[in-house]
Amino acid sequence: MKNIYNYPLKTLNTFRVNGIVKRFVEIDTLDNVDYLFDEKLFKGKFLIIGEGSNMLFTGDFEGTIIRIATKGIKKIKETEEHVWLKVEAGETWEDFVNYCISNQYFGVENLIGIPGWVGSAPVQNIGAYGVEVKDVIEKVEGVFIANKEKFIFSSHDCKFGYRDSVFKNKFKNSVIITSVIFKLSKKEYYTLTYKALHDYLQNDSSTISLSAVAKAVLDIRNSKLPDIQKIGSAGSFFKNPIISPKKAEE
Template identity: 40%
Template sequence: MKILENVSLKEYNTFGIDKKAHFFIQAKEIQDIREAITWSRTQKLPLFVLGGGSNVLFTHDLEAVVLKVNIQGISISRESGEHVWLKAGAGVVWQDLVDHAIKKGWSGIENLSWIPGTVGASPMQNIGAYGVEIREVFDHLTAVNRETLQTETFDNEACCFGYRESIFKNHLKDKYIISYVVLKLNKQHHFNTSYGDVQKTLEELGYAPDIQSISEAVIRIRQKKLPDPKAIGNAGSFFKNPTLSQETFDRLKRRFPDIPGYTTANGVKIPAAWLIDQAGWKGKRFGQAGVHHRQPLVLVNFGAAEGKDILDLSKMIQEDISQKFGIHLEREVNVI
């Protein structure tokens, strides 16, 4: 286990915020995780776990041991006539896993193409896009208990998945470190093309729905709507889409006839991007921080923004949306 000191985290977060870690460790296997936990205790420093850095905003240097989980490997855990259970290390880039599944002809995660981050973060925040969430194909994961250093298994039910959350973001936050994830993918395909512009994009491309074409359509849509973090610092969607009661939505509909809403099991989901756009924030810039000109749900770093600059901007947006619509926007990005 190699321990580095005073390491810049600029290359390890998609916002490109230049904050430092007091100590930095990369875990390439489960034993590295255990040793990092033990060593952080001897230093009397907190242990901060870093995945792909695509869902985090650093606002200060970390007086901590930063552990980047970099466990690799993709393999078949089980297989049947209809399904394959695909096991991947927590450090595998999510898109690499999607590409692997597509190449093998296994469906279930093609709608989740081009989502930044690592496999380990996917169940933690229950990633979702274009009508599909990770919980729909999730089988189980293994994670190291920070207290006992033992490896434990969590099945789908135990993860308590919700909208962009799981038990690891609330009740078990900072209690476990995910090491491997197993997904149950399909050999017999049932495609989901009804959400967003997927079907429309397939028709424009002249493609019949299959795993590869749906992935290409989703990537094309996301590239049009979302800026590439390699070109401009961002963490994708900064806010969650709020869910309102039907009564609250109907009341808003009378005030704002054009407000869109999508009925779910928990109420009516409102696109946060619509709220931010209607409030006039799209394309606004404040020094080195701003709101993307095409996608108001994305806050960006034009190159030299501090994490605090982006956080302050997000607070202004939250306050404005609350005053105009009576809706509180919840951040999807983790602020550190």
């Protein structure tokens, strides 16, 4: 657990914008959640973050930044066709995707390379190359800030939309996400509807596999986006415009 005053912002955002946050609190076990309430951190100005992508600081933050850094991936259920994994909020998204690939679990390989932590994934309903995280989320677990009560939201409860969820609207700044339960396929299947990905694999002589799809996605991403470890950025955060079929035909 960390509890530090006058902490450098540069380490908390992928743009690596410099500045100072008045107080930084990071918890690495769920037992420490009570500390956030005991310290009355939600009574003043606060911000809950993950890795710090998809955000841009413009100066010092005169409040408390809270980061849920719990770790763990646990198999909680399994059938012949599916596996359910409970993943703690502080797991990096990249590590989770690589875990699934190494264990031959299908469903998130198209989402490799997206910066961030697992706890942030349902907030944005992250998506790329024909797949959205809502396609594999079974439940989201967390705590209501107003009363400290725990909640378990089904995928339906999350009201997922295009880069949207209930956590960006009704429950914005009102909950702490502690873990996400994913339902993944053990049966081989691939989503190759995204043209650039389909074309890449068509021209690749290797057999289609989880690793091959992941490599293709990373190669395509790297051809478009700078290396976030070398050049500060928020990753890919744009939204495609949504228009009517009639307008599209025009």
